Amino acid sequence: MDMTAFYNLSYGVYLCTSWDNGAPVGCVANSAMQITSSPATIAVSINKENYTHRCIEDCGHFAITVLGEHCDPRLIGVFGFRTSAEVNKFEEFPYAVRGKLPVPDGGISYFSCKVVEKMDTATHTVFLGEVIDAGNLQKDAPMTYAYYHRVLKGKTAAKAPTFNQAPMPEEEVKQYEYVCRICSYVYRGETPFEELPDDWVCPICGVGKEEFCRREVKAARPAAKSGQYVCKVCGYVYDGKVPFEELPDDWVCPLCGVGKSEFERMP
Ligand SMILES: Cc1cc2nc3c(=O)[nH]c(=O)nc-3n(C[C@H](O)[C@H](O)[C@H](O)COP(=O)(O)O)c2cc1C
Known part of the structure; x- marks a missing residue:
């Protein structure tokens, strides 16, 4: 069986949220999809070890928030790699109650669902939810799972149904880099399409942001290189702005x- 065939299945990137005795909880799920139109039903596959799983079981409802390409990537980092058993994910992400369910701000559309059926598998439960409310929140292109991998350079979480099927083929990613007109120093953002900060000063020749010009580059999907710092939680790779740069003490992924x-340093 050629496991790389699984990479040709298409998905979106969603937040699946619910209540935990009145407190909002949720996780990232790429496995949501519409099953029927009348009545409108949506299915989502949730790992039994995810905290969100028990909450959906108990509360009998879940919401799916569609993420757009320009959403705050930290929504994926926090909801997809951390657990509500340890952190309040909604502390830094405000939400509104829509169709009785917590819907984090920052998505483009939402569907609030009442669980009407579920299917048990060895690791995941597929919840089937009848849509009780739906709406659009802002305009953006829906993020695909491919975009998440290719542009945001995200990795597959261990509890996602799509985990570990085969090594990811090396891909090209698009990114901005900024070149100093004076000394040719190149700044490549830590996140794709990152803008130069307004107070940017060239670390080599000391000129400001206005002396930098932007260009779009294609780079190989970066694997962590020796000396780079890698986040043990979400796999984010810190690419120092200057060679051999140490991680700042107040560094936050x-x-x-x-x-x-x-963070650990690659040997
Ligand atoms: C891109 C991405 C897709 C994911 N898809 C799913 C999914 O479809 N189902 C699932 O159970 N977990 C999925 N996960 C993993 C959960 O979001 C992750 O385990 C999360 O930390 C669980 O949080 P919780 O313990 O608070 O529920 C995905 C994670 C990422 C980053």
Whole structure:
């Protein structure tokens, strides 16, 4: 069996949320899809070890929030790589109650669902939900799972149904880089399409942001290189702005929000 065939299945990237005795909880799920139109029903496959799983079981409802390509990537880092058993994911992400369910701000559409059926598998439960409310929140292109891998450079979480099927083929990613007109120093953002900060100063020749010009580059999907720091929680790779740069003490992972102690240096 050629496991790389699984990479040709298409998905979106969603937040699946519910209540835990009145407190909002949720996780990232790529496995949501529409099953029928009348009545409108949506299925989502949730790992039994995810905290969100028990909450959906208990509450009997879940919401699916569709993420757009320009959403805050930390939504994926926090909801997809951390657990509500340990952190309140909604502390930094405000939400509104829509169709009785918590829907985090920052998505493009939502569907609030009442569980009407479920299917048990060895590792996941497929919840089938009748849509009781739906709406659009803002305009953006829906993020595909391929975009998440290719552009955001995200990795597959261990509890996603699509985990570990085969090594990911090396891909090209698009990114911006900024070149200093004076000394040719190249700044490549830590996240794709990152803008130069307004107070940017060239670390080599000291000129400001106005002396930098932007260009789009294609780079190989980066594997962590020797000396680079990798987040043990979400796999984010810190690419120092200057060679041999140490991680700052107050470093916070831009994807999942953990501190420096959760990063390890590649040997
Ligand atoms: C891109 C992505 C897709 C994911 N898809 C799923 C999924 O479809 N089903 C699932 O159970 N977990 C999925 N996960 C993993 C959960 O989001 C992750 O285990 C999360 O930390 C669980 O949080 P919780 O313990 O608070 O429920 C995915 C994670 C990522 C990053």
